[in-house]
Structures are given as C-alpha cells and as structure tokens.
Amino acid sequence: MKYLVCIIAFIAFTSCVEHPTNVVVIDAMPVIYPDYVGVTIPASIAPMNFSVEESGLELVDVRVVGSEGGEIHVRGEWADFEICEWHTLLSQNIGGTLTFNVMAKVNGEWQRYKPFEMIVSDCDMTDYGVVYRRIAPGFETFSTLGMYQRCLATFEESAIIESRAVDGSCMNCHYSNRGNPEQFSLHIRGKHGCTIIHNGDEDRYLNTKTSETAGACTYGYWHPEGRYCAYSLNRIYQNFYVGPDKIIEPWDAVSDIAILDTHSDELIVSPLMSTHDFETTPAFSADGRTLFFCKAPYCEMPAGYNQLHYSLCAVAFDEKRGAFGDSITTILDGDNLGKSISLPRPSYDGRWLMFCMTDYGTTPLNRMESDLYLLDMQTGITRVMDEVNSNESDAYHNWSSDANGWFLFGSKREDHLYSLLYFALVDETGHATKPFLLPQRNPKEYYRENLHSFNAPDFTTRKVELNVQQTRSEVLSGRVSAVRIKH
C-alpha cells in the first residue's frame, strides 16, 4: 500500500512537469534583468538569479552548464538557483565559464534563446560581504535608516545598527580598516552626536567637534596600521536647483583634513591641511606613507558652486611621528582638467587609485555626469573606466580586501534616483569587467520595489558585530570624550 501511494504520488508529480514542445528558436540572447550577460563573477558570489523581460511571460526554464563540468536546471517565474547547487557549480568552474541556456514560455509558446555566458573568475573574493547605509532619500531628512550588512555568498542581510536604536539620530558612513570588522568608525549625528571608534572589543565615543577645527569628523579613512584614521572636517550645506534637470547640490562652507590618533584621542592638525581652501575626502596609500585627498581653491559659496574644481593631491604622512609632510603634491589639477575630482580610493596592493570625476562640486552621487577613473600608480596614466560607467552617477567605490582587483561602486543607472551596488574586476592592464548588480533572491521584485539608496558601501571581511544595546546606552548617555588638538 505504501509503495502504491509513492508510485501514484510520483506519477502525479512527474505528470505536472511540462515538457516544452514546438519550441520556437529565437536568434538572439534573452533580455534579462539584471543584465548579467557576459559578466565576470567571483566563485563565492550568491546565485545570479534573473528574470526574462518578455511581456506575456509564463515560465522560465534555465539550464546552466559549466565548462569544467556540472549543471543546474531550474524552472519558474524567474531563474531562482538553489544556493548550495549554485556554489557547487561555481567551485567546479573556477577560471571557466557558465553557459546559460534559456527557454521562456511566452503566451503559451516556448521560445529558446541563444545561450549566454558568465565567466567565473579565478580571482577569489574572500570578503564575507558588503556594508552599506540603506536610506530612503528625503534630501534633507530621513525617518528610518540604518547600517546594514549583506552576505555575498547568500542573500542574507542584517542590520548592524538602525537609527531607531539611537532615538532616530542620523547615522553617517561606516568606515572600516580594509574591511576589517574589528576596526571601524561610525558617526551619529544630531542631539546625541558622536563618533564611535570600534577597535577590537573596545568602543570609544568621541566628540570630534572642537573650537579650533572646521567641523566634526566626516569622511574617514583608516591608516593600514590601524592607529590613525584620517578625516575631513566639513561644514556641509545644500541647495536645490531652480530648473528641473538637477535636484540638489551639497557643498562645503568649510572643509579641512585632520588625523585622529585613536591611541591618544588626539586630532592631528596641520596648517598645510587647514587652509582657507577646501580639503576633503582623505585616503591613505597602501603603505600608509602618503595621504591622498582632494583640494579646491577657496571661492565664495554657494555663489561659486559651479566653478569649484577639486584637484587630486597627496601629502606625506610619517606614522612614527604622527605628522604630515611639509608639502603638498598635486597629482591631477582640477582647474586644468576643467573637472572636479573626489573620493580617491587606492587599491590595497598600491597598484591603482580609483576616483570620481564630475563637472564641478564635491558630491559625485548627486551629479549624473560622475564617472569612475583609474590612475595607474606605476605609470601615472589615468583612464576613464568607460566599461563600468553609465550615463548616470557612478560613485562611492571601494576595493575588496583581497587586493586582487575586485571593487564595488554605487550607481544610479537603474532609475537616476536610487543608488544600487555593482561589482567588477580590474585586470592587470587596468581594464574592468562588465559590472554586475548585487544579486538578490528575486532581483526584479526586489529592485523594482526598492525605494532605498545603498549609500557609502564597502566590503567587510567578516560579519560586523556591534553590541547595539551597549551602543545605544552609551550614545544616549551623552558620555563622550572630547578629542584634543595636536599641532
């Protein structure tokens, strides 16, 4: 009797599976969302699920075949790969390709498309995931926001801390030291404002506003040795545009650069880096001996907002003395280029330096012409990364801690409004692969219904553990240590 039930169940089950018949062959690759055709992926990435963009679509049938072996077959409303099967297939095909054979049932008729490929890179991405601030853009305000982390091998997203934990205070970017979750800084703004320095098991709560400096710590970057963290001290304002083409223009009334010594809570300032000009977005070189930053000559703001061209500059930093060098070197002159440079990010092996370039101003995410550029630190040659840039804003890039060329960036290419996360790989010649959107279980539903921007993303080597309860009580208690100024 038991066997009979099983046989009936098996027959009933198999009879429900439709076998495509009278398949029409389409002489084109399928239009899929997200566009993953021809992308290069790391072997550790989550399933690259996608939908086929056809009106009248009923079913999608995808057979993925690895060049080095292995196969997955899925059928459903969208290509939804099982995580374990996907990772098995990827691990079998490192350095090889995956061929996607796609069929779609459209208005009752099966169609077979030309297969497309994804390349499984042999450059590993060992980072656990990415960290970002997810915020519904309200331009000047917000209701709920938080710092989140997302595992790159799965679809798991978790909150590191949300604004409701600190009584709705605004949170600014999370800066880790090369993706190290044991060492990061996080700003809380507003009434309970402070800068949290997380170092191993110790959390320090600092008030970085002083009477001698331009403002509180804003854009940060850790020294590779972990003792110092460079910050720009900005006083930021924003104005709206009159015409309908652009919306908002944030600008700095004042901006200087200082370095926080996390051992002594001293803010190291220098007349060289605290001039009347605007200095901002610092980043240490891979060896920690140089501090890159952007600098623009002073002009009356906001009147001169569209004449503001930031240059890419560098200054030496002596880690032993905790002191800046004596002179500033201009690497790329913004005025000569007629462009404005921002967010320099050196690769952790010291080979590349990626930055954004816009027509003017200091916030690339708000400027649709913002593109990524790559400076070869060996040859000094800069090139625009056309292969990853779009017609919309491309900015907020960061390198994988593996230092083998993987990087992520935020782009508004999807809808001009919301910044989403993309990944690509830079090869030995400085050319990047086609970028791919952060995978989701059902990407079409997720991204089309998403009303949040993914801000200031970075990699994290392991899951970030923050004691939210303790952070909340410390922040709300107002027990913050004042930083001292060191000249």
Next chain:
Amino acid sequence: MLSYPYHYYWQEQNVLFSDVYRLFGHFYYYQYAGPILQCVAFVVILLVIGHIPYLVLRRMRLRRCAIVVLILVFISDIYYTYLHSPFNHNYKPYQYGLSHRDFEKTLSVEMEYYFGNYHNVLQNVHNVGIQNVVISFYYYLASAHLGLLPDNLLKISPKELGTLQTIGEDTALAIINMMNDLYYSVGDMTYAERAAMMSCVFSPNNINMKMLKRLAEVNLVSGDTLAAMKYIRYLSKSSIYREWAVEHTPGHTMSERVRMDIESKRRYLNNSDTLRLGDNCRVILTELLKSNPRNEIALDYLLCTDLLLKDIELFKRDYDKYYLERGLERQKELYQQALVIYLAGTDATEEQWSKYITMPYVKKRFAEYNKCRGSQDFKETYWYYFDKE
C-alpha cells in the same frame, strides 16, 4: 462626488491595509473608532475571551467548536478593524488635531482635489462648515486651477495659501503632505519632488502612494522617463493604481489626456539652471514667472500672497512687473481694490487712476467704504481685510 467614504481613499494612499490585503487578496478598509467605541470593543473582547474557558470546560461539541472559531474571527475583526488598527492606533485623525467627523470633512476637500474635481472642492468647502488650514489650502488651490483665486481669496478663513510655509524637520505632517500639490500646480518640479520625497519619508513604512504618483508625474513633466518609470512600475503592482500606471506609462499606452496634461505642465517649467538659495515661495514664484509670464496660477499666488501680507507697495510692484508690463488682460476685482488703496495712499494722478482702475464701480464703492470704514457691509472686500483682519 466620490463613490466611497473619503477615509478609504486616505487609507489607500497611505497603504494601511497591506496585511489584510495579503491575507485575503482584497482591500479591506479600517473604520473610525473613537475612545468610546474602542472601550466597547475592548469589553466585548474580554467577555468573549472569558467565555472560551467556560466552553472548554463544558466539553465542546463540533457545533460549539464552530461557534468558538466564529467568535475568534469576530474578535480578530474587531481587533484589526477598530481596536488596534494602524488607522486608529498609529495614524489616527486626532494626531492631525481633528475629530473623526472633522477629519472626514477635511478629507472630503482634499480627496476631491486629488481626483481633480475642483468644483466639488469649492462646493464641499462651503458645505462642511469647518475651517482649518488643509481645507483653506485646497480651496485656494482648486480656485487657482479654475482661475478664481483672487475671487475666492477673502471668502474663507484661515487664509492659508501655503506660500508662507517652508518644509523642514519641524514642519507639521499635514503641511508637508500638501505642499507638493502647491509646487506642482505652480510648476516648480524640483520642489514638488522634494516635498513628495519628504512626505514619503514621513509616511508609514516610507511609502505613500499619492506621493509616488506625484513623483512619477514630476519626472514625466521634467522629462526624466527613467525615474518616472521607477514609480510607475511600482504603482502598477497595486490593483488600485494599476490603471493609472498604464495610463501614465510613456509610449502607446499613455492616454491623450495625460499627454496633454504633461505638455501643458511643461510649458510652465523653470528654464534657468542655477541654485536656489532658500525655499522662500516668493523667489520660487518670481523665477517661474520669469520663465513663463503666462503662468497664471503662479501669478495669482504671488499677488495674493502680497495682499495677505498687506504689502501694497510690493503688490503694486509685482502687478506692474508681471501683470501690466506683460499685457495680461484678466481683470480681478480684488486686485482693483488693492490698487485703489495704493493710488489713494500715493495721491495718484487722474491718469494713473484711469490706467489702473478699469472697473469704475470699484472706485465708487471705495468712496462709500471710506464713509464707514470697517463696516460689516464691506466684509467681502479687500479694504475690510486690510483694515480689520
């Protein structure tokens, strides 16, 4: 008139039925429940819950089981509909400083405006018998769309045009929610987008369908199809807004009416490309008038704001610059009354009187008013407002 209670539309806009929608697949609207009704519901629930152990002790039979299930459904219904519904519990009308009845009346004005029934707005305002800033705001906005703003400016109180409001973190939610309508009507797409975004941010779960529609409209008018489609796709997922989304999708599904609406709005777009140094509405309106002198809604709002501020000199300057010098032919008694004040106060020549005062009876009536300044007989005139309010 609209087909069902106004607070249903409000719930649709604020997506306050999503849980039940997911459960049963159809929309389910919460009902008003004041403190008394909530107490009654609470007592009923206590009685029912208290009865369950009794039934259990009596060793229920099948029929009794069914009764208990029905009772539990009833409890859930009361619980979700009245006692703990998001509508009554978290977003109840008193948070807007209004009773249920007044909230419904206020919505009767706001929702008729939302659906473009401007004549109904004017009619409802006179029928509801209550006064608040939301009612006045939409009354004026509907009047402006009908070209009647100067005619209706003095007919109601409070005189809330919205032009003296700015949006910030401390602005009341009701004000934030309505400001996008003003900016959109006068043609400032940047600020309409900003206000709609702000309104969304302060809505339950950061989503307000009315604002998403506005964001789609703003981007259609600005020509940013990519951004417009983001919101249209979102709205097309909802059965309530699907038809609207199809009608507004750029391409062959866009209706002729929508296409013409968008085209007419585009004529009012601001064509300068500079930064705005604040959200003073006067700056916004004058910039719009520089781009398009035929923008009558912006012009009426500018002149009426001057008049509400009782700044007659500023009014005269704006009238000259944006009205007379551009050869506009609309004659409004309100403006004539204000000009009479200016001319009388500046000992104007006869030539000036005849240049500005084209309605001779206004001058005659002003002479009558001057004999009994502040008389209730002239309550409808600007002179009375100028002297007494």
